[in-house]
Amino acid sequence: MRSPLLTAIIICIIVGMAGGLVVTMVVPASLIINILLGALYGLLFALLTVPRAISPGSGLLWGLGYGFILWLAIPGGILPVLMGGMPAMGMLDTARAHFADLVAYTLGFGTPLGLALGAWGGLRPYPGQQRFSLPRAIVVGGLAGMVGGWAFGKWMAQVNFFPLIAGLVNSDSMMVGMTLHFMFAVIIGASFGVLFQRDVRGYGSSMGWGTGYGLLWWFLGPLTILPIWQGHRLDWSYQRGSALFGSLVGHIIYGLIVGLIYAAVDKLWIGFFKESDPINREPEGPGSRALHSLGYGALASLVGGLLFTVVLLVIGFLPKVANIVGGSSLILGFVVNMVISALIGMSYGLLFRYEAPDFGSGVAWGLVYGLIWWFIGPLTLLPILLGG
Secondary structure, three states: OHHHHHHHHHHHHHHHHHEEEEOOOOOOEEEHHHHHHHHHHHHHHHHOOOOOOHHHHHHHHHHHHHHHHHHHHHHHHHHHHOOOOOOOOOHOOOOOOHHHHHHHHHHHHHHHHHHHHHHHHHHOOOOOOOOOHHHHHHHHHHHHHHHHHHHHHEEEEOOOOHHHHHHHHHOOOOOHHHHHHHHHHHHHHHHHHHHOOOOOOOOHHHHHHHHHHHHHHHHHHHHHHHHOOOOOOOOOHHHHHHHHHHHHHHHHHHHHHHHHHHHHHHHHHHHHHHHOOOOOOOOOOOHHHHHHHHHHHHHHHHHHHHHHHHHHHOOOOOOHHHHHHHHHHHHHHHHHHHEEEEHHHHHHHHHHHOOOOOOOHHHHHHHHHHHHHHHHHHHHHHHOOOOO
């Protein structure tokens, strides 16, 4: 009888080779090279992630992560060296030149490998894993998608994006575009529930999964499905991605809201329809847990806030931070930055108390939360607060 690891390796090699066919359409390399690269990548992916890809959702996120690492290693590292060295701006110019490779590696290698291995892992649930409920996943995810779609729709209405969506059905009506937008938002939200129901331990992990899922749908939606559906040439260039940067922020915010709302409504579902939560049982009461989480988060934020202050001081950004409360001095900017840091740190403590039980996971989730706040803060809230 075949061992589980051998089965996983065979699945990943086959899927990786098929992904090589997709990558060949974009990456300037021969079909044989990309197929061999896909087979090698599939082999390594199976060996490294079999114990972790225990559901379609976790497999998908691991696939996206390893696809990004593969892109960093080959177009971002090996190819520039073979072609005569790094360009003048180093990694930045390399990333711009090989942005199409990033999309190709994500959609051709990372996504199918992650989903395939995760789906196979989901057929072998480990002891203690919560049972999957399809009605719960669809209802809760669909509701979360509707709320996220409402938030995303605010930006889309502002930039007149709905007629472009209506073009999918040969219309230019704003109402048709809005209807399609909410339909897609509910479907994507429901698919989030189906993929990630068994991976969500709390608000933090759900927000992290949602952020990654929103990024994936930016690659899939405006960069891939929309132009193909409208009969246009597929364009994964950096210039096209830069032109759609506003849409990227919208997709990230959408995914973040979907993750947050999903976790909240899922807890209510468990409270109403389950006798107890089998995953997050703790001996402490909720009040004690909340106080500990707030305290640890605030303490960590002091260090992070001080380090970030140095960066803001060097780039001359502290006066703009002070402008949030109507001032312009460096001292006021420092105070406002520390207050914001404390609030973010305390929210991290509350949202990620289940996900960050040790130093390594705390650092990893902290990086994810920092990325989330880059989209929420400088790219969203700061322009609104400053009247931009």
